[in-house]
Amino acid sequence: MRSWLKEPLIHFLLAGGLLFAAYAWFHQGEGGDARVVRITAEELGWLKETWARQWHRPPDEREFRNLVNDYLKEVLLALEARELGLDENDTVVRRRLAQKMAFLVQDTASLAEPAETELREFYDVTRAHYRIPARISFTQIFFDTESSARQGLKEIATRRPAELGDRILLERHFEGADEQAVASLFGREFAETVFALEPGSWHGPVESGYGFHLVRIGGRQAARQRPFEEVRTQVREAWQRSRQAEAGERYFAELLKKYDVIVDGGSAAPLATRRETGR
Template identity: 35%
Template sequence: MILPGWTREPLVHFLVAGAALFGLFAWQGEPADTASRTITITREDRARLAIEWERTMQRPPTDAELDDQVEHFLREEILYREALRLGLDRDDAVVRKRMANKMDFLAASMVESAPADDAVLRQWLARHRARFARDSSYSFDQRYFAQRGAANCASAERMERAGDAISLPASFENAPRNEVEARLGSAFMANLDRLAPDGKWAGPVQSGFGWHCVRLRQREAGQTPPLAAIRSEVEADWRSETEAQRRKQAYSLLRSAYKVKIAR
């Protein structure tokens, strides 16, 4: 069966996933109609509350404990609806952030459920062998900044004098991968693998300490294990980067629908 071309558009997939996510949130107890003063607790709601209790307490709830959970849910639901009626969700940074996170979750959820077959992972491994090589070495310079906003990595001249004090070398020469990861963390290592060894300042790159401007001068890739030996590692890397790309694509689709005016 040949599907129409419009069914392959990313925006269609995004909207379909949105409908599914809306249904998920409704099932979790977030009402579709917050103006209604009728609240129905279904058997499915009670079952969900019982499951949540059991996951937390490692045992099923008693009847009294389940009744308490229902009352807690009702209290939260009533206060939530009344807060919306009063407009307390407007201009609230916490609510704003949570809604934005849900939209990001919507975009990423398409990847979370996507199967990662061996053909996809073999292709990913072939494109990113340096990330998985076991004896890679790196030569790079770094400048540390406690605050991301201060890490302006665009000016090469500025980098020679920039940065905050930290007990890390300003330069690493042929440093083994495990040494770099041990000193700067796995998040820094993953981002370092994504940089081109072109001798240009890039970043900011996050580590467990804060933020860094990085100039990768050389990367020597070692031997890469076969996919069978590192499948879970490759899949995690593929899924993480693909999720980030889906979020970016989803935002670009939404952003294109808005006309934005910024006062200067």
């Protein structure tokens, strides 16, 4: 036993243990594994601003202390959740992070201000979006069958229009309707036919999804192009949306270069940087 205690290795281990115990004693409570969580002045300002926008006044001392406490609780819980891996394989978290990244890219793109010439060029390319469509006012009389509609066309010269036609839950008169509105009610072919009719006299039968109609055009407004000066604000907003979409596509293209993407299942289809629309 005495010979064992004389071994230098044993002395070294005992001394090391004593040093380790002393270090632990003098540094207890310091939490060597603790991480710093800093709430910045910008975050405090954001908390105050958010409160003021909601309640239309700044928070008092107690309310602000509660705001900071709730925010700190949220930050710490989020840190612990990530440490436990709770964010992995979570669809909601993944989509939220992707959405925030997309917003970041879009916000960066929206900082650009277009030159007047660039804005006018964009207007010229997209001028169809700023065109006021043709409109018509018309009266229709509905018939269940084509033969009864033809008979009604013969009688309309000697009888009042209100006395003719079959019952249907549709208005008889339409004022200032564009072709899309007419098509949504009566069908595309009916709308195209009616917009080609001349005003002033009764025409028909014109077939729709309901049956047959006699139609009289009361007035017509030709389509017109809205000038650039009239729609400059809308053109600028559309230009910004277009640039944001382009920025997102470029960023995604760069991500595809950054990462090696492997699609399991043997799919050989190339990944596209532009969203497929089917057109």
